Each structure stands twice: as structure tokens, then as C-alpha cells.
Amino acid sequence: MKKNLTMLILASSIASIGISSTVIAQENLPYQKPPQSILALADVERAPAVSMDSKKNVMLLTYRSTFKTLNELNQSEMRLGGLRINPVTNISSSVNYINNLKLRKVSDSVEQQVKGLPKDALITNLTWSPNEKKIAFTHTTSNAVELWVIDVASAQAKRLSTAKLNANLDNPFIWFKDSENLLVKVLPKNRPALLDSSKDLPTGAIISNADGSVSQNRTYPDLLKNRNDEINFENIASSELHKVNINGTSSLWKKADMYSGESFSPDGKLVMLTTIQKPFSYIVPVNRFPSKTIVTDLSGKPIKTVNEVPLTETMPKGFSATREGKRNMVWRADKPASLSYVVALDGGDPAKKVDYRDEVFSWDAPFDQAPKSLIKTAQRFSNIIWGNDKLAVITDSWYDTRNEKTYFFNPSNPAEKARLVFDRNSQDIYANPGRFETKRNQYDRRVLAIEDNKAYLIGAGHSKKGQFPFIDAMQIDSLEKTRLYQSTYTDKIENIQSIEDFAKGDVLVQIQSKNEYPNFFFRNIKNNQLNAITQFKNPYEGLKDVSKEVIKYTRKDGVQLSGTLYLPAGYDKSKKEKLPLLIWAYPAEFKDKDSAGQSTHNPNAFTAPSYGSFIYWATRGYAVLDDAAFPIIGEGNTEPNDNFVPQLVDNAEAAIDAVDALGYIDRKRVAVGGHSYGAFMTANLLTYSKLFACGIARSGAYNRTLTPFGFQREQRNYWEVPEVYTKMSPFMNADKMKTPILLVHGEADNNPGTFTLQTERYFQALKGLGAPARMVILPKESHGYAAKENILHLLWEQDQFLEKCLKK
Numbered sequence: 001m002k003k004n005l006t007m008l009i010l011a012s013s014i015a016s017i018g019i020s021s022t023v024i025a026q027e028n029l030p031y032q033k034p035p036q037s038i039l040a041l042a043d044v045e046r047a048p049a050v051s052m053d054s055k056k057n058v059m060l061l062t063y064r065s066t067f068k069t070l071n072e073l074n075q076s077e078m079r080l081g082g083l084r085i086n087p088v089t090n091i092s093s094s095v096n097y098i099n100n101l102k103l104r105k106v107s108d109s110v111e112q113q114v115k116g117l118p119k120d121a122l123i124t125n126l127t128w129s130p131n132e133k134k135i136a137f138t139h140t141t142s143n144a145v146e147l148w149v150i151d152v153a154s155a156q157a158k159r160l161s162t163a164k165l166n167a168n169l170d171n172p173f174i175w176f177k178d179s180e181n182l183l184v185k186v187l188p189k190n191r192p193a194l195l196d197s198s199k200d201l202p203t204g205a206i207i208s209n210a211d212g213s214v215s216q217n218r219t220y221p222d223l224l225k226n227r228n229d230e231i232n233f234e235n236i237a238s239s240e241l242h243k244v245n246i247n248g249t250s251s252l253w254k255k256a257d258m259y260s261g262e263s264f265s266p267d268g269k270l271v272m273l274t275t276i277q278k279p280f281s282y283i284v285p286v287n288r289f290p291s292k293t294i295v296t297d298l299s300g301k302p303i304k305t306v307n308e309v310p311l312t313e314t315m316p317k318g319f320s321a322t323r324e325g326k327r328n329m330v331w332r333a334d335k336p337a338s339l340s341y342v343v344a345l346d347g348g349d350p351a352k353k354v355d356y357r358d359e360v361f362s363w364d365a366p367f368d369q370a371p372k373s374l375i376k377t378a379q380r381f382s383n384i385i386w387g388n389d390k391l392a393v394i395t396d397s398w399y400d401t402r403n404e405k406t407y408f409f410n411p412s413n414p415a416e417k418a419r420l421v422f423d424r425n426s427q428d429i430y431a432n433p434g435r436f437e438t439k440r441n442q443y444d445r446r447v448l449a450i451e452d453n454k455a456y457l458i459g460a461g462h463s464k465k466g467q468f469p470f471i472d473a474m475q476i477d478s479l480e481k482t483r484l485y486q487s488t489y490t491d492k493i494e495n496i497q498s499i500e501d502f503a504k505g506d507v508l509v510q511i512q513s514k515n516e517y518p519n520f521f522f523r524n525i526k527n528n529q530l531n532a533i534t535q536f537k538n539p540y541e542g543l544k545d546v547s548k549e550v551i552k553y554t555r556k557d558g559v560q561l562s563g564t565l566y567l568p569a570g571y572d573k574s575k576k577e578k579l580p581l582l583i584w585a586y587p588a589e590f591k592d593k594d595s596a597g598q599s600t601h602n603p604n605a606f607t608a609p610s611y612g613s614f615i616y617w618a619t620r621g622y623a624v625l626d627d628a629a630f631p632i633i634g635e636g637n638t639e640p641n642d643n644f645v646p647q648l649v650d651n652a653e654a655a656i657d658a659v660d661a662l663g664y665i666d667r668k669r670v671a672v673g674g675h676s677y678g679a680f681m682t683a684n685l686l687t688y689s690k691l692f693a694c695g696i697a698r699s700g701a702y703n704r705t706l707t708p709f710g711f712q713r714e715q716r717n718y719w720e721v722p723e724v725y726t727k728m729s730p731f732m733n734a735d736k737m738k739t740p741i742l743l744v745h746g747e748a749d750n751n752p753g754t755f756t757l758q759t760e761r762y763f764q765a766l767k768g769l770g771a772p773a774r775m776v777i778l779p780k781e782s783h784g785y786a787a788k789e790n791i792l793h794l795l796w797e798q799d800q801f802l803e804k805c806l807k808k
Contacts, residue, residue, distance in 0.1 A: 034795035037619035040542050041609055042066075042795060043788070047517060047536040048102070053132040054440055056106050056500055056508065056522075058152055059533070060135060062126065063100040067788035073780035078194070079222035080233040082285025083168065084750060084782075087194050087236060090187060091124075091138075091145050091167035094750075094782060098123040101137075103155045106533055114150055116157040123148075125171045129179040130268075130444055134246060136160075136175065136182060138167060147173060147184060149246055161250050163187075166239040169260050169286075173244075176298075177268020180246055185239035188256040192235055195228045208282055216317045216709045216717060217283055218752045224282050234258065237276055237286075241300070254300045260291065266443030267336035270303070270365055271296045272329075281313055288312040293329060295339075295367065304367040306339060316349035318715050319399040320380045323348050326361075333445035334386040334411075337365035340374075342381045350380075350400070360384070360394070362411065375409050375418060385436055386411070387448035391476065393436055393455075394418070402426050402591045408476065421479060427595035434459025434472065437499050451502045453477065458496050460600075461486065467602045469496045471507065471525065485525035492516070493604045494523075512606040515544045543607050545569035546618045550601040551625075553658035555650050560597030563628035563655060564605075566618040567664065576663035579621065580806035581670045582614040583655055585628040586678040587648065589640040589713045596631035611791045612675055612698075617802065623664050628655045630681060641714050641724050648681060649689045656691060669693055669806045673798075676700060676754060676783065677712050679743075683730035683762070686739040694740040694805035696798055699754055699783055702762040703731035707753040731758075734765040740772040742801045744794060746781030754783060774801065 033039055048061040075086050077093045086093045099121050101114040117123075122140040129136065135150040144164040150157045163186045165172040172185040206226050224230055241254035241262075254273075261274035277290035293307040307326045315321055322344050329341040340362050346352040356376040363371040379396035382404070386392050389412045397404040404426040409418035422433055434457035438446040449456055454473045461469040470486040485507070487494040497508040497520075505526035512518035520533040538544070547567035555561055563583075571577070590596035609615040614624045630651040634640035640647075652672065660667045672695045674682045679700025686695045704711060704725040708718035718725045726732050745759035756777065763775040776797050778790040785791055 031789045031793045032796040033792045034616075034799050035620065037542060038616040038795050038799065039792070041540055041616055041619070042611065042792065044539040047539065050520065050534065051126065051128075052106065053128060053152075054444075055132075058132070059104050059106050060126070061102040061104065061111065062098045062123075063102070064096060064098045067791055068096075068786040070780060070787040070789045073787050078232060078236065080229055080236065081224055081280065081289070082220055082222050082287070083236075084222060085168045085236060087232075088143055089140050089145055090164065090236065091140055092170075094786075095124050095140075096786075097121075097140065098126070101150070101157075103150075103152065109535075112155040114155050114157050118146070118148070118157075118159070125167070125173070127171070127173070127175065129175050130177055131179040134179060136173060138165060138172065145172065147182070147244060160246065160248055161242075161244050163242060163244075163250065166236075168236045172239070174262050174264065176243075177264055182244045182246075183253060183262055183271070184242045184244045184250075185259055185262075186242045188238055188240050191238065192231075194232050194235060213314045214317075216315060216321075217313070218709060218711075219707050219755070220283075220285050220752055221750050221755065223285065224280055230280050233280060233286075241273075254296075260286075261293075263331060265331050265337040265365065266333060266445050269298060270337050271298065271300075272306070272331065272339070274307075277308075279311060281311055284311075284313050295365065303365070306363070306367060307341070316347070316351065317717070318350040319713070320350040320357075321348055322380065328381065331445075332362060332386055333443070333447050334388055334392070334441065335362075335364070336443065339363045339365075339367075340384065341371075345376065357381070358396070372414070374411050374414055375407075379403065379405060385438065385448050386445075387450055391448065391450065393421070393448060397426060402595075419479070421474075425592070425595055427590055427592075427598075429460075429462045429595075429598050429600060430464065432459060432462070433457055434470070439499075449499065449502070450476070456484075456499060456502070457481070458499070460495075462598070462600055466490065467493060467600075467604075469494055471496060471499065489604070491604060493602055513604050514548050514607055516606065518606055538606075540608060542619060543609070543615070546607070547571060547573075548603055548607060550599070550603045551658055551662075552599065553654055555654045557593075557650065559593050559631060559633065560599075561629040561631070561651065561654055561658075562599040562601050563625045564601050564603065565659065566615055566624040566626060568618055568621050568623075571664075573664070578666040579623040579664055579669075580802075581623045581625065581656070581659055581665040581667075582617055582802070583625045583628050583652070583670065583672045584614040584678070585630045585651075585655075585672070585674055585681060586676075587630040587632050587644075587651075587681050590631050590633045591640075592635055593633055596629075596633050599629065601627065611785060611794065614673060616795065617799070620799065620802075622802070622806075623659060625655055625659060639714070639716070639724075641721075641728060644724075644728050645684060645688050648684055649691070652685055652689060652691050671695060671802060671806060673697070674700075676751065680728075680730070683737075683741065684728065686741055687730050687733050687736050690739075692739060694742070694801065696742045696744070696801065697759075698744040699746055699749060699751070699759075700743075701754045701758045702729060703758060704729045705732075706755075706758065711753050731762050731765055734762065734771065735769050737766055737769070737771045737773075740801075740805050741766070741774075742797065743773060743775045744797070745775075745777055746783060746785060747777050747779050748781060749783050751783035 048063045051060040076088045078087045084093045102111045104111045118139045125138040127136050139146045145167045147160045166185045166187050173182045237258040238256050240256045243253040244250045258276035263272050274293045290311045291309045294305050295303045312323045326341040332338040332340050346354045358377045358381040360374045361371040377396035379398040382395040382397045384394050392411045395406045406422040407418040410416040437449045437456040439449040441447045457472040459470045471484045472481045474481050492513040495510045500506040517536045517538045522531045551565050552562045632640040672692050675698040679697035682695040682697040743759050745756050749756045766773040
């Protein structure tokens with residue numbers, strides 16, 4: 001293929017999708033743009049994102065382009081240990097950059113342009129200093145990552161150091177507690193040149209061994225493959241740690257190593273450092289490589305090795321499985337310098353029968369005393385919200401049952417029995433009690449907000465009648481709850497962000513409607529006063545007259561379903577012109593019908609189309625059922641995938657029946673589409689039903705024998721249930737496919753299991769069997785698409801395909 005060829009499109013030849021029946025070939029087609037009604041919605045200027053200081057006095061507005069360019073994707077790239085990095089600049093090759101920054105006082109509407117920003121800014125890793133007077137960030141040049149800082153009061157930016165940072169393993173700096181210094185990962189001055197394996201003759205075979213241990217590893221992408229990869233990985237992961245002052249002075253703080261994690265104790269007097277160790281692996285990514293964690297003083301002098309994790313290539317089966325040894329090691333937010341961590345009591349194996357799965361420990365600096373056991377959990381540890389000496393919140397869960405339990409416990413007295421606060425089905429959104437509110441303590445860490453012996457819960461408020469977010473106060477002793485506030489909007493959504501003043505009743509909320517962009521407000525829940533903070537405009541005016549409603553309907557087995565229905569602007573519902581229908585969906589697994597039938601759809605959600613949705617086509621004369629519910633249910637000992645295909649078809653039939661019953665559509669002109677697992681769904685629906693005139697499947701997996709140790713939420717391997725894997729694989733049933741399908745995939749897909757090969761081989765099967773198919777490979781794209789040229793062409797491809805299949 002020529003280097004300047006912009007698009008590879010392979011098309012099967014069938015007259016039914018408008019392709020000549022005598023031509024079966026590859027097309028050399030330059031990039032196209034979609035019709036104007038779609039282009040006007042896709043190519044818009046984004047509203048800025050908002051970051052506020054903890055006191056809600058100052059607001060940082062960050063601006064970035066809606067899309068990247070193909071040139072941005074066409075950069076040097078190395079794929080090592082599950083990472084994709086630019087070896088020239090030493091930062092992730094997939095990072096989304098900010099190109100402008102503004103500051104404003106929350107109480108004022110005047111925005112200040114941050115002065116002194118680098119030319120053609122590529123900004124990321126924005127981090128407020130502990131005292132919130134400075135904001136540090138990185139800027140990526142053509143050959144390096146630089147460290148910059150903003151003085152908030154003057155809105156002035158400056159470069160701090162000429163050193164080249166190493167951002168290959170995420171954010172390359174953290175603030176010291178004093179807000180005057182930063183601990184920065186810098187490229188070693190004498191780092192060896194990276195090796196180019198493509199130009200070297202092999203010196204021997206590449207050999208891996210299996211020692212007989214059972215390991216259920218997924219099909220990870222971008223793994224190390226040979227000795228040169230190992231050498232390159234060590235080089236790209238290695239950094240020196242420098243101490244950089246905001247006045248620009250810098251000094252070496254710790255010599256080069258593969259630093260993968262750095263954090264200060266809450267009192268700012270100790271540093272926990274984690275380094276990657278050898279041996280590396282060719283079958284698992286970097287997060288399962290060996291590691292070593294030490295605690296040092298502020299000069300970098302080691303105090304204690306607190307954890308050593310071996311290479312983790314072998315793991316038990318199941319989503320509740322974990323590794324042995326200390327894990328989840330973090331600083332306790334409620335203590336000046338104490339670590340907490342978790343140890344599996346079942347060896348990390350869900351199949352073992354034990355009374356307790358995990359045990360939580362606390363370990364006080366200087367770590368010369370034995371760690372203290374705080375609590376054991378009957379299910380797998382999920383998280384802790386630290387409070388004070390006598391109160392913390394712990395949650396455990398178990399995937400197979402979808403059960404989640406939350407407890408109050410006394411971290412100072414392990415003998416005191418934990419008190420059960422919530423025992424719930426994690427998928428039951430209508431019964432979700434909300435999240436515990438937190439506040440900053442004396443160490444500037446978030447801890448459980450406790451006022452007058454009360455804790456506070458902020459909930460999304462989903463219910464059968466709609467969505468009504470709320471704030472509850474819970475008496476810590478009795479667990480009795482009192483509703484302090486509940487939104488009453490029926491034409492808007494009021495999402496509660498945080499409680500700013502417990503005594504006065506001031507809360508931060510974000511309010512939106514179908515045509516009103518989400519904006520921030522202060523609400524006083526005692527007098528109901530509402531004050532606007534931001535006033536961002538709707539960039540999608542082209543959709544303002546499009547009809548939008550949530551429809552609810554029933555699957556033939558009684559399961560309640562829903563979706564958001566869009567109709568073209570000006571559509572007369574009384575005349576009921578028969579429109580073509582587009583259904584966009586993504587299957588979700590459930591363990592019970594009640595949870596599967598619950599809905600988070602809200603007609604008042606701001607309508608913001610992305611390249612991934614079908615909403616654009618409401619401007620092209622189509623009815624669109626977006627985010628249609630496609631639950632796959634496996635109750636009791638039955639797994640959801642045991643009946644995947646029939647439930648898939650029942651979901652689709654119910655959706656079409658529901659819209660058809662309203663009188664709006666021609667059910668002979670219905671298309672279905674999805675991305676990733678939604679693409680897998682689409683191919684199966686076209687294979688096993690005659691409900692659709694065509695389908696669009698993007699970045700999917702179609703041969704489940706290529707993901708033999710599980711996929712999506714399937715825990716069983718291929719050899720346990722070969723019939724399930726075979727039945728669910730569209731590739732294995734390609735001879736049954738007779739419906740036109742548009743297959744799209746990113747050339748550089750980085751998602752486990754959805755390798756680009758999946759689409760290429762499926763297309764070859766369909767083409768060889770005479771099925772109507774078209775394949776589009778988007779150059780340089782990963783699992784999600786980013787480049788403007790590719791996305792606009794994708795929208796054109798989809799529009800052309802739908803027009804041919806549903807209108808002509």
C-alpha cells in the first residue's frame with residue numbers, strides 16, 4: 001500500500017448495498033466529509049472543562065480541540081508492556097492535550113487568560129499545589145516534556161526547568177507538602193539509545209515456558225516480545241528523581257530507577273516510592289510485573305521496605321480473584337503517616353471456601369512495629385473511606401452474586417464488631433443509597449464528613465418515576481436517615497456535586513436540560529436560593545428542535561426495557577410518517593430481572609452527540625432509538641451468556657415492536673449498530689435474526705476462540721463451555737449471515753480481545769461466503785477514534801451505507 005493512501009476500504013459486491021455486482025476490490029478513496037447537517041454537529045467548539053480549588057474560590061477553565069488531527073496520531077510510537085508511548089517525547093502517545101487555560105474567581109464572571117503559556121501549547125497533568133496558590137502542568141514539545149507552573153493570583157505561567165521529564169509511566173511529578181517544591185521524574189542524562197529490532201538479525205529463537213501452573217490470562221495487547229523489547233522497556237521506564245523549586249532551582253533527589261509510583265504521607269514528612277523490578281513478562285502487562293515499595297524521608301534516605309510483589313503471571317479464575325500478598329497499599333488519609341493495605345485470606349482464589357476473604361492492616365511509621373489487623377471482610381475488599389480515630393467506612397463485594405456490603409468500623413478497636421450499614425445488590429440502581437460525602441481534614445486529605453454525629457449521603461436518585469438526586473443525613477449511632485434535600489425538577493437534571501457548607505446548607509450542583517449545556521450553580525438547600533457559576537452555551541443548536549423522549553417497553557419474558565427515542569425536527573406525530581429506524585445499543589449482564597429492568601435514561605439529559613452515536617441521523621430524517629436496553633440475564637446458577645443469543649434477539653424485537661406500536665417507523669427499514677461489545681452484538685443480531693435491513697459494527701471481536709480465557713463479563717474459559725463460545729462467535733456462523741454489514745476498525749486497536757485482526761478475518765469469511773459486507777480500516781486509530789479526518793470520514797461512510805440500505 002502506498003504511504004499516502006488515506007483509507008483502506010474493502011467491499012463485498014452486492015447490488016443491495018449499492019456496490020457493483022461485478023467488482024470485488026479494494027478502493028483507494030480519499031477522506032470524505034458527512035452531509036452538512038451532521039458536519040455542523042460534529043465539528044463544534046467544545047465548552048471548557050472546569051476545575052475548582054477546594055474552597056470554591058478559584059476556577060480553572062481548560063480548553064481543548066474537539067478532535068485530534070491525523071498528524072497527531074502519526075507520531076513515533078513504541079508498544080511495550082501494555083504501554084503505548086512516544087519514545088521521542090517520552091509521554092503516552094494517546095494523551096489528550098489541552099491547548100489553552102483561563103482562570104476566574106468563582107464569585108466573578110470575568111475570565112483571565114493565563115499569560116506566558118507556551119506557544120502551540122500541549123498541556124496535560126494539571127495539578128494544584130497543596131496550598132492551591134500554584135498549578136503545575138506539563139507541556140509537550142517536539143522532543144520533550146517540560147515542567148511549567150502557574151501563579152494563580154497573577155494568572156502567569158512560566159517554565160520551571162529545562163530538564164526533560166519522563167511521563168511514560170503517567171504523571172511525572174508530585175508536589176511537596178510545602179507547595180514550594182516538586183518531586184519530578186527526569187530522563188537520565190546518559191540514557192542509552194533505544195533499540196530498533198526491525199533492523200537487527202535475530203541471534204536466536206524467542207522461547208517461553210509453561211511450568212504447569214493454571215493461569216486465566218486475557219489477550220493483552222502491546223506486550224514485550226523479545227530481549228530488545230525488555231531493554232527498551234527498562235530504558236523508557238527509568239527516571240531520575242529531582243527536587244525542583246518553584247524558583248527554578250533543581251537538584252538530584254534519587255538516582256535512576258524504574259519509578260512507577262510516588263506519594264507523600266499526609267503530614268508531608270515521608271515519601272512512598274514504588275519501583276518496577278525484574279524479571280519482566282511476555283504474557284502480562286506492566287501492572288503485573290514485579291515491584292518493590294520503600295518509604296523514605298524527605299532527603300530520599302530509605303526508612304523501610306514495605307512491600308515486594310513478585311511477577312504475577314498466574315492468577316485464579318474469576319472476577320473476584322486477586323493476587324496473594326499485600327495489595328492496595330496507600331497512606332491512610334486520617335493519620336499523619338500510616339499505611340493501610342489488604343491481604344487475601346483465600347489465596348486470592350474465589351473457588352476456595354473460607355469465612356473471610358480479605359484482611360485489612362494498618363502500619364504506622366517508622367514501621368518498626370508489626371502491622372495491626374483492623375478488620376476482616378467476608379467478601380472481596382472494595383474500598384475504605386477513612387474518617388477519624390473511631391470511625392471509618394469499608395465496603396466489600398462479590399461479583400458472582402453482585403452483592404455489596406458497607407460497614408461502619410472502629411479502626412482503633414479491631415475487637416469492636418463492625419456495623420452493617422448497607423447490604424444491597426450492586427446492580428439495583430433504584431435502591432442505591434448514594435455515596436458518603438467527604439471533606440478535607442488537617443492534612444488536606446479527603447475523609448468522611450462527620451457533623452454533629454452525622455454522616456452524609458449524596459445520591460443520583462434514579463427511580464421508577466424518574467431521576468431526583470438527593471442528600472441524606474445519617475445518624476452514625478442509629479443509622480437513621482433524614483432527607484435534607486431532593487431535587488424536584490421534571491424538566492431538568494440537577495446533579496449534586498458536593499456539600500460546601502454543612503451548617504449553612506450550601507451545595508455545589510450541576511444543572512442541565514435537553515437543550516441547556518450542563519452548568520454549575522451554588523444552591524442553598526435551606527432557602528432554595530440558586531446562584532449560577534458558569535454559563536456555557538449549547539454548541540449543538542442543530543438538535544434543539546429534535547424530539548426527544550424516553551420510551552419504556554416490555555420484553556416478551558416480562559423484563560422492562562427502555563431507550564431514548566429521537567425524531568426529526570418538525571416530525572408530525574399525528575400523521576405518523578413511516579421513518580427508517582436506527583437502534584444503537586450495548587449489551588449488559590445482570591443476575592436478576594428486576595435490576596435488568598431498571599433505567600437510568602433521562603429525557604432531560606443534555607443532548608450531546610459524539611462520533612459514536614446515531615443521534616446525528618435525526619437531522620437526516622431517521623428515527624433513532626439511542627442506548628436501547630439490551631440486558632442479558634443469568635439468574636441463580638445460570639450464567640448470562642448461556643442464553644445470550646435468544647435474549648439478544650428478544651431485546652431487539654421488543655425495541656422494534658415498541659417504536660412500531662407508536663406508528664413512527666417502517667419496520668422493514670431498521671438498522672442496528674454498536675461499538676466494541678456492541679459491534680459483537682450487531683453481528684450476532686444480523687446472523688441470528690431477520691429483524692434488520694443492515695447493521696454497523698465498529699471495533700468488535702467476532703471469533704471468541706481468539707479470547708479463550710474469557711471476554712467481557714464471561715469468566716469461564718473456552719474449554720469449559722466450547723458451545724457457548726462457538727454459538728456466540730459470528731465468525732463461526734458466518735455462513736448464516738445474509739444481511740448487509742458495515743465493519744469498521746481502528747488500524748491500531750489497543751483493547752484486549754478486539755485486535756484489528758478480528759474484523760479483518762471476519763470480513764474475509766463474509767466475503768468468501770458471498771455475504772454483503774463492507775470493511776473500513778481507520779489509519780492510526782486505537783479502540784476509540786480520535787483524528788478529525790478519520791471521524792468525519794466514518795460519519796460519511798455510515799451515512800452512505802444507511803442511505804443505500806434504508807432509503808434507496
